[in-house]
Amino acid sequence: MKQWYALIFAVIAEVSGTTIMKKFGNDESIMMYCIIFSFIGISYFLLAKAVTRIPMSTAYAFWEGVGLAAITFIGWSVFEEKLPIAKIVGFSAIFIGIILLNFGTVCGEKHE
Structure with missing residues (x-):
């Protein structure tokens, strides 16, 4: 379960870093780049922790799909x-894909 928390926080870090990038994109200070890279780095670190127990295809689809939807909502x-x-139809397709990936992962697992 803690891998899912890591994945959710990975999405939050990715969305935060991307939002900061958009908001302060014209600020070329080293400090701003350090902040952006920190958020992106934290996101990848947490994603790496999540894929230790969550199938990579499911984790990446969730990370990318939910992050994309959140960034789109923030952009709008x-x-x-x-x-x-x-775009709305495209995002609907992404979410259906994430649900199907997760469903396929749960149904395909062997229970011992």
Whole structure:
């Protein structure tokens, strides 16, 4: 169960780093780059911890899909980026894929 917490915090760190990158993209100070790289590094570290018990395909799909959805929501709500129907349909497909990957992982596991 703690691997799922690591995965969730990996998503939060990735989304935070990407949001900071967008918000302060014109700030070229070393400190800003250190902050961004720290969040991205923490995200990858936690993702590595998560894949010790969660199948890599499921963990990566969750990390990428949920992160993408969160970044899109932040882009739309905070940065006023457009969200056409094609993107909404695409995100729906991603979430269905994540659910199917997780379902396939649970059904395919051997219980001893």
